[in-house]
Amino acid sequence: MNTPIPFSRHGEHVLVTGGHGFIGSHLVEALAAEGRRVTVLDPADPPPDLVVPAGAVRHVRGDVRDTTLVRKEITATTGLIVHFSSLVGVDQYLYDPLDVIDIAVGGTRAVLDAARDAGAKLLLASTSEVYGRNPDTPWAEDSARVLGPTTADRWSYSTSKATAEHMTFAHARRYGTRATVLRYFNVYGPRQRPAYVVSNTVHRLLRGVPALLYDRGDQTRCFTYVRDAVEATLAVASSSRVDGVVLNVGSEREITMAEIVRAVGDAVGCRSDPVLLDTGSAFGSVYEDIPRRVPDTSRIAGLLGWRATTSVEQGLRETVAWARANEWWTGQDPDERDERGAAR
């Protein structure tokens, strides 16, 4: 294998915070396959089906808010930090908004300071949630943020990720820290916790339980296959032209929730009707849904030539095939909670 080109002149090591999670674990596999040396900082175990060459990845169990640990792991040989650590998912925002905020803000400050001291480049994983429910789609990176009241916990994620973005730009201005912000749009695929529309529907249908559909399923999303999201992340990591830039990372195919649930049914080979629910009675006033979520991806296409290329049908086929082969995932209880009561 050829030695890969370092992401920064400071060093070849890559630190991935939250690298045992869904997107992070796929990125870690891709980095390790390129011959890079990777450290993962995550309180969770690696996924059981993680495939990396022996010795390519160091697994450090820890909290990204632990500034001493973060400084220890980000050293002069760290060229790139990909900061994925986060509490993700509506169930988490509603269960523990304080930790959602604390990890986004405290964790980002910790990695920014360590990135500055090491001279490493940082990729911050942000989200389409920062646009809130702005009715003017598609959303370009400088589109307005339209959010509900602070009494609705669902906005805690959007607000804390946007604060992490502000911190990143402020840090760059004050200290010259090199950083790029990636706003991912509805990523799905193998290993995703069964708490999101695609993963939950796959998980339920494979167990013979009907899918759930909220508010008749008219809301739209642009589902992005995880391999495309990883390719975008690697393209950003390898570019020297995107420091200080925000990039939308998403598919441009807008489909309704009802359509995606039906498409998962087709991929599984199951045509049962979904159970209809409404978010008002399921979650109460702490929740508000977003009617349409569509990215304008012309910036990342123009700068890096990246576009999502995996069709929903292909991505779902691969996701379902993976799920059928991974009993550790299909056997999971989606409502399982840890000792604090948080989702696992």
Ligand SMILES: NC(=O)c1ccc[n+]([C@@H]2O[C@H](COP(=O)([O-])OP(=O)(O)OC[C@H]3O[C@@H](n4cnc5c(N)ncnc54)[C@H](O)[C@@H]3O)[C@@H](O)[C@H]2O)c1
């Ligand atoms: N999946 C998506 O559709 C999507 C969309 C937009 C943005 N994102 C962002 O991408 C990133 C990765 O998302 P994901 O879907 O892989 O989520 P995930 O929940 O699968 O992964 C997050 C990882 O962060 C780890 N983590 C949580 N608290 C931590 C802490 N205090 N210290 C260190 N690690 C901690 C978790 O253990 C987990 O492994 C997140 O920052 C998320 O906000 C994801």
